[in-house]
Amino acid sequence: MKYFKKNRKFIAGKTNIVFTDKGSISLNENEMIALRTGKNKNCDITKTPFGFYLTSSLNRRLYKNQFFVVLTKNRKGKFFLLLVDKTKRKKFKNYLKAEANNIVTTLEIKNLKKIEKMFNKKNSL
Numbered sequence: 001m002k003y004f005k006k007n008r009k010f011i012a013g014k015t016n017i018v019f020t021d022k023g024s025i026s027l028n029e030n031e032m033i034a035l036r037t038g039k040n041k042n043c044d045i046t047k048t049p050f051g052f053y054l055t056s057s058l059n060r061r062l063y064k065n066q067f068f069v070v071l072t073k074n075r076k077g078k079f080f081l082l083l084v085d086k087t088k089r090k091k092f093k094n095y096l097k098a099e100a101n102n103i104v105t106t107l108e109i110k111n112l113k114k115i116e117k118m119f120n121k122k123n124s125l
Contacts, residue, residue: 069081069106071104079104
């Protein structure tokens with residue numbers, strides 16, 4: 001693993017949110033990092049031979065860490081996957097409204113099962 005430090009600020013979004021880019025991490029195959037938001041909350045990202053696992057399992061580990069995944073679409077028609085802290089739903093709703101973003105779906109178990117039935121194809125790309 002290699003860490004490349006930065007401290008670049010940039011503005012994005014309808015409401016001109018100021019972000020700070022703290023750097024990047026280069027992972028080797030089968031290496032994992034945990035992003036932490038609190039004492040007992042984290043999300044793992046794992047480098048694989050084929051790309052990345054962007055989250056822990058959607059139906060167990062994320063749920064245990066009080067996160068859920070949301071597919072959103074912004075006012076320009078771009079899609080985003082967001083990892084939302086369940087304890088910060090109000091802030092998330094305020095963000096969506098201010099940025100004029102819409103929820104396409106949440107990737108919770110009930111919706112994942114619907115998506116699976118809708119496509120009903122195994123291992124196709």
